[in-house]
Amino acid sequence: MNESRAALRYAKATLNLAIEQKATDAIESDMRSIVQTISDSDELKEMIVSPILEGSSKKQVLLAVFKNFNKITKELFALLVSKKRIDLLTDVAAKYIALNEDLKGEKLAMVTTAVPLTPALEKKILSQIEKITTNKVTLENQIDESIIGGFILRIGDLQYNASISNKLNSIKREFTNSI
Numbered sequence: 001m002n003e004s005r006a007a008l009r010y011a012k013a014t015l016n017l018a019i020e021q022k023a024t025d026a027i028e029s030d031m032r033s034i035v036q037t038i039s040d041s042d043e044l045k046e047m048i049v050s051p052i053l054e055g056s057s058k059k060q061v062l063l064a065v066f067k068n069f070n071k072i073t074k075e076l077f078a079l080l081v082s083k084k085r086i087d088l089l090t091d092v093a094a095k096y097i098a099l100n101e102d103l104k105g106e107k108l109a110m111v112t113t114a115v116p117l118t119p120a121l122e123k124k125i126l127s128q129i130e131k132i133t134t135n136k137v138t139l140e141n142q143i144d145e146s147i148i149g150g151f152i153l154r155i156g157d158l159q160y161n162a163s164i165s166n167k168l169n170s171i172k173r174e175f176t177n178s179i
Contacts, residue, residue, distance in 0.1 A: 011095035031093035055081035
């Protein structure tokens with residue numbers, strides 16, 4: 001089975017349980033914390049995908065790192081460990097966030113830039129995005145100096161890459177193909 005489809009199934013099941021227990025926003029907060037914490041920690045990333053470490057050990061580490069999380073989130077850890085799919089945790093968390101935002105009529109727009117956005121530029125980008133989408137949009141800025149300049153905009157499955165590094169790679173491909 002496709003990894004992404006499996007992650008989506010777990011995310012939907014988690015969202016349904018959160019809706020039943022009226023905890024969608026609390027779980028979304030947990031999921032955002034999972035995505036952020038794991039992306040910031042190479043050790044945690046390696047531990048989750050390690051084939052050597054047993055699932056029960058991975059679960060104990062996750063419960064220790066995320067000890068103040070909602071019961072539903074902790075049950076998700078246990079479920080993913082028991083199904084030997086804990087490596088999908090970050091993907092499940094990201095999909096949960098997207099599903100919950102859709103449920104609230106919101107969209108998350110990720111803007112990757114080489115330097116932080118100024119409040120004025122952030123406002124300008126939000127107004128442009130709201131023209132092309134009917135949903136309320138939340139803007140999140142990621143900094144990646146490797147793009148050199150410009151920006152990469154991602155809304156749901158759509159991506160627009162206007163980074164200088166992308167343009168340079170494009171020129172390099174054209175040059176290489178013409179030789």
